[in-house]
Amino acid sequence: MKTRTKLLGAVVLLSAGLPVAGTADTSDKRIALSNNYAGNSWRQAMLQSWDKVTKQAVADGVVAAADAFTTAENQATEQAAQIQNMILEGYDAIVLNAASPTALNGAVKEACDAGIVVVSFDGIVTEPCAYRIAVDFKEMGRMQVEYLAGRLPEGGNLLEIRGLAGVFVDDEISAGIHAGVEQFPQFKIVGSVHGDWAQDVAQKAVAGILPSLPDIVGVVTQGGDGYGAAQAIAAAGREMPIIIMGNRQDELKWWKEARDANGYETVSVSIAPGVSTLAFWVAQQVLDGQKVPQDLTVPFLQINQADLDAALATTPEGGVANVEYTLEDAKKVIAGAM
Amino acid sequence: MRRDPRILLPVLSLALLLAAVFWVQPRAMSYFGINLLFNLAVPIALATIAQMFIIMVEDVDLSTGTFVSFVACVTATFLVETPLLGSAILVGAILVYAALGALIHARQLPAIVVTLGMSFVWGGLAVLILPAPGGAPPDWIRWLMTSKPPLVPMAIVASVLIAAVTHLLVMRSAFGTLLRGVGGNARSVARAGWNVTWLKAAAYGLAGLFGVLAGMSLVGLTTSADANIALRYTLLAIAGVILGGGEFTGGRVSPVGAVIGALTLTLAGSFLSFLKLSPDWQIGAQGAILILVLAARLILRRGRAAA
Structure with a gap:
């Protein structure tokens, strides 16, 4: 027990914060990850983070097992069956990235009724008995304008790059950006294009709208579009505004080059795929008997000027900046939601 | 006489798979466990029966999945808020299915193309009804799908009931014989004085009816719908029919086999997940x-032919 505490403390100490007495009563508990999709770099990073953190947790004896399961076809009915299988296998908690916010509710309810803790994240479920770790996309949009207000107190014109039309996330981030503009009325959005979270689409869209725009001081984005915007603006021979980046490797690389060349400054925000590990620790905390609110919010991963080199060094080519969460982080998130 | 071996293989595969599942996961060997293993097989079994009616008349339905999704969306919205309108939409959908059957026969259209086209129509309607996932099941469907009958779990009772009713309809009734005749030799049925267009319409209408039942039971289990909820049912249903001893030609189908085929497919997924594959x-x-399973069927048949 003592070494376990020490090891746990060491794990916590490694990444952030002080060691805590996390003598979890969960060493015989088994946690399963039910994941609906693994077909892009973000999901791959998410699974790798899960594997890395939970393997260590199992080795340290924090939990007995933490198996990951991904459905083959990204279908709600298939994932519902997967969850029912997990109930049968007697897992104590199910961490869930759901194919549908509602279509799994029946299976989730069955899991709850069987006494299983269900923690959903990223793709959350609406069933009240489950825990939800949601992303505050609105805040992600609002804080971009707040950052710009700090840099440019006198304000100015902004270009907004949106995501994929008709997707919930796009509406949320955009709503947050507009709320930010209301809060800092010295800014004005003079143009808005859809970049579909892809650099090439964003580049084309920005290049298309630029000739019709007055001078812009900032570009507010949704991630995956900052590099494309920079390319388009550079090609048009305009002065480079402050472009908010989205943690993609190509964006960070461009930022670093611009910084080295002329001291360019900006900020980068997105959701870290390692949020799966936050969900893992939240499940562990619930199993440990801690009081955890049903609804939690994921902190997003923000890269500031000072963190740029470190972030770029750890981000794989073509990937997304990532962070794995610790037990301590989870406790902070839980305490913050109380 | 010759029906027995046809049903023997599906039964054997299911039994074998079930034994394997129980061996890997003994916890499944209980009332609760069996219900969990099979409750999601009930809508699949109904969808498989729907597909079987189409395959019986020598067509293939590529819209099963989207149709079941569409029905699920109607069930989770209209059937709750305005039961009358909801029922009317579902009855209308069955009539559309019947009309398609008549059209396909009357104009000699390839069913694959027509149903593929319809799959986009159903999919589009489903998105229109429920642009974002949501809705709720009517209370009585939820009650039915989560009911706990004594001794035997709901999933098994439902499966046996579906198999028995369709078996009586298809294999024992004069009407069923006629329908199978359409698949076997439509021309001779027509020569005998029957209106094949009407018979095809009836077969498609029955497929529509069972598709509706599949969608409704699915919502009863999931408690809400989603426009993409049952897309994989199209191929599962075709596989279920074939696994259960049906054939694409000649009106050779087995309702009992189809239900067993659906259960087997569901169980295969669980088995693989228990193996942590x-x-x-x-x-x-x-x-x-x-x-x-299909290879076993071939070998079995060849053995019989040789004997």
């Missing part, structure tokens, strides 16, 4: 199980 391999392994 990597998901990358699961689709392949599921396919391998299918091929194995």
Whole structure:
């Protein structure tokens, strides 16, 4: 027990914060990850983070097992069956990235009724008995304008790059950006294009709208579009505004080059795929008997000027900046939601 | 006499798979466990029966999945808020199915193309009804799907009931014989004075009816709908019919086999997940199980032919 505490403390100490007495009563508990999709770099990073953190947790004896399961076809009915299988296998908690916010509710309810803790994240479920770790996309949009207000107190014109039309996330981030503009009325959005979270689409869209725009001081984005915007603006021979980046490797690389060349400054925000590990620790905390609110919010991963080199060094080519969460982080998130 | 071996193989594969599941996961060997293993097979079994009616008349329905999704969306919205309108929409959908059957026969259209086209229509309607996932099941459906009958779990009672009713209809009634005749030799049925267009309409209408039942039971289990909820049912249903001893030609189908085929397919997925097989391999392994059963069928038939 003592070494376990020490090891746990060491794990916590490694990444952030002080060691805590996390003598979890969960060493015989088994946690399963039910994941609906693994077909892009973000999901791959998410699974790798899960594997890395939970393997260590199992080795340290924090939990007995933490198996990951991904459905083959990204279908709600298939994932519902997967969850029912997990109930049968007697897992104590199910961490869930759901194919549908509602279509799994029946299976989730069955899991709850069987006494299983269900923690959903990223793709959350609406069933009240489950825990939800949601992303505050609105805040992600609002804080971009707040950052710009700090840099440019006198304000100015902004270009907004949106995501994929008709997707919930796009509406949320955009709503947050507009709320930010209301809060800092010295800014004005003079143009808005859809970049579909892809650099090439964003580049084309920005290049298309630029000739019709007055001078812009900032570009507010949704991630995956900052590099494309920079390319388009550079090609048009305009002065480079402050472009908010989205943690993609190509964006960070461009930022670093611009910084080295002329001291360019900006900020980068997105959701870290390692949020799966936050969900893992939240499940562990619930199993440990801690009081955890049903609804939690994921902190997003923000890269500031000072963190740029470190972030770029750890981000794989073509990937997304990532962070794995610790037990301590989870406790902070839980305490913050109380 | 010759029906017995046809049903023997599906039964045997199911029993074998069930034994394997119980061996890997003894916890499944209970009232609660069996219900969990099979409750999601009930809508699949109904969808498989729907597909069977189409295959019986020598067509294939590529819209089963989207149709069931559409029905699920109607069930989770209209059937709750305005039961009358909801029922009318569902009855209308069955009539559309019947009309399609008549059209396909009257104009000699390829069913694959027509149903593929319809799959986009159903899919589009489903998105229109429920642009974002949501809705709720009517209370009585939820009650039905989560009911706990004494001794035997709901999933098994439902499966036996579906198999028995369709068996009586297809294999024992004069009407069923006629329908199978359409698949076997439509021309001779027509020569005998029957209106094949009406018979095809009836077969498609029955498919529509069972598709509706599949969608409703699915919502009862999931408690809400989603425009993409049942897309994989199209191929599962076709596989279920074939696994259960049906054939694409000649009106040779077995309702009991189709239900067992659906249960087997569901169980195969669970079995692979209990084995902790990597998901990358699961689709392949599921396919391998299918091929194995079909290979066994071929060998069995050849053995019989030789004897």
